[in-house]
Amino acid sequence: MKISEPLSLEAATWLPEGRERVSDLLESGGLSEAEAAQLGLTEVPVSDVPGPQLAVRAAERVLAAADFAPQRIGLVAHSWLYHQGHDFWSPPHYVADQVGAHDALPIGVRQMSNGGVAALGVAVDRLLADPSVEAALVTTGDRFVPPGFNRWTADYGAVYGDAGTAALVRRHEPDTTRPVLLLRSLTFSTAAEYEAMYRGRDPFTEAPLEAGAPIDVRRPKKAYLEEHGGMGPFLKSAAEAVRSTLLQSLEESGTRPGDPRIRCVALPRLGEHVLSVTHALLDELLGVEVLQLREGSGHLGAGDLLANLAHIGTSHTLESGEFAVVIGGGGGFTWSCAVVQAA
Template sequence: MKLHSGLSLLATAWYPPKRQTVEAAIEAGHVDRRTAGDLGYTELPVSEDVAPPDMAVLAAHGLLGRSGCDPDRISLLFHASVHHQGHDAWSAPHYIADRLGAHSATPVALLQQCNGGAIGIELAAARLQGDTEAGPVLVTTGDRFLLPSWDRWLTDYGMAAGDGATAVVVHRDSSLPTDLVLHSIATAAASDLEVMHRGDDELNATPLGHSAMISVRRTKRAFVRDFGVDRFTKTAYDRIRSVVEESLADAGLAPDDPRLRYAVLPRLGAKAMRDAYIPPVAASTPAELLDLGTTTGHLGAGDLNASLAELAERNLLAPGQFAVVVNGGGGFTFTSVVVGVQER
């Protein structure tokens, strides 16, 4: 999406204080040493007591308080998640809006798998471009991955899941501060890859009807057996390269622009990123690759949004510098955003 002008972003992430180190997970038999080495994480945040929507409220409350943004000015609230939010047949985004006092916001749930937070930012940008009177848009994510329904180390290949939440405010209000400027966002889908998370299962009538614990490994084994791994890697390479190049072009940046400081990767395991993400990103730009997920793991719907928060909170970009932040999610959908820090 080419923006008429840059939009302001405020971003933060919230993590529970408890951590499970990789060494502790290996000693407890949760993961073997070889798999842990392929993942490359050092620890994962674990939330046993705080549900995902409450984590999102904590993240958003802190962000709104820091920025001075009145919750009642929020015009739209997107909440993205991957796993169970704490109740059935219920709306987590309405709960979040009510807890925040965002009573003028329209709450919307996003089920875009691991790309949900990124899509929320894209929809927020589209809303602000299409309605010049719209107030700030809040995008939250929140996920936790607990047994018996999800094994954070073994439910999926190529990643281990950390618990946490993010909050991003997208706005164009000069009275509010700016952490980062959003210059462009590009998304491409590969809907034929939805079968990777379905395998050869029939569509059933009840949750967890295929197995008591969610197993993405099982469906991916079926996909590889029927189609081969190259079907995914070739399609992913094409889509990732396409969105990175499109987002850079829409931001007015050449791939080798010296102001482009980083290309930020998703928070997947090291081997998965070497196989699927690093080749197309490196082919699209020589910018330095940045992996921010070694101490968080994969954050469900929140990877890209957490990386925006970390870019801002750690001051990783100097004024006048840019980063391209890349993400993907089952279905499949791939997104690339270009953000920068304003010149002083």
């Protein structure tokens, strides 16, 4: 997605105060030493409020920091990975109402762990297509708790942390004195045949959790890999997708592999063996600092990329004119890449 006019982006993350720690899981027998070592973290945030409320808190944080009136927002795009607190309900409308964006169009965007990036893409499309839309708010919010979900053992290579994330996207005003990021490109690559990895041999069900609780992501993945000859084909597809998405995003942002203006690249907040296919590629094409920010957060459902943008935007990593690359992805599978520049 080549962005034809400058769009500014400010992002925020809301992490609850509660924590669950690897040491406690080791002591209770909930994790083995080998499993703990692969995760590459010591603790994850745990919330006592549902995901949409976490999204609202992140949104309020970014709107306050930007001193931006919610009445000026034309679109609220909310994404999530897991249960939002009600079975038959519209979380995006809740977020819009709670933040005061009463004139905005609320929409929900689902794309597994890539959902926050997909929602960002919808926001960009709307801003570029409709001059009457002044700004868009993108949010994610998830809470991964029993009885439906065991954040520690549900999946391979990921511990799921509770969090809200938000990004305010609008047309850039060159005379602003606020430090903002300019979104220069946003690209996607999909291999839809891998949707079956999250389905395995399980039949379609009539209602949530009929296949069993807590959710076991490992079971369908294991079944899929048994039927398709292991991880080899998927890893090959993933490497090709990450490469093509990254190269396209660099080209559309006006940069190139090895560009000295690129200061860092941020990865999804997953375990090392999940990201192994990415490291060699990044060393080859970029050779810059790799930000792995899972420590203290774990995998934030649909919110990893927005949380990584929030970190880059507030950590003063970039000087004016410098770039950062942020990689995303989610089951299905879709991979994504955003390139941002410090204004």
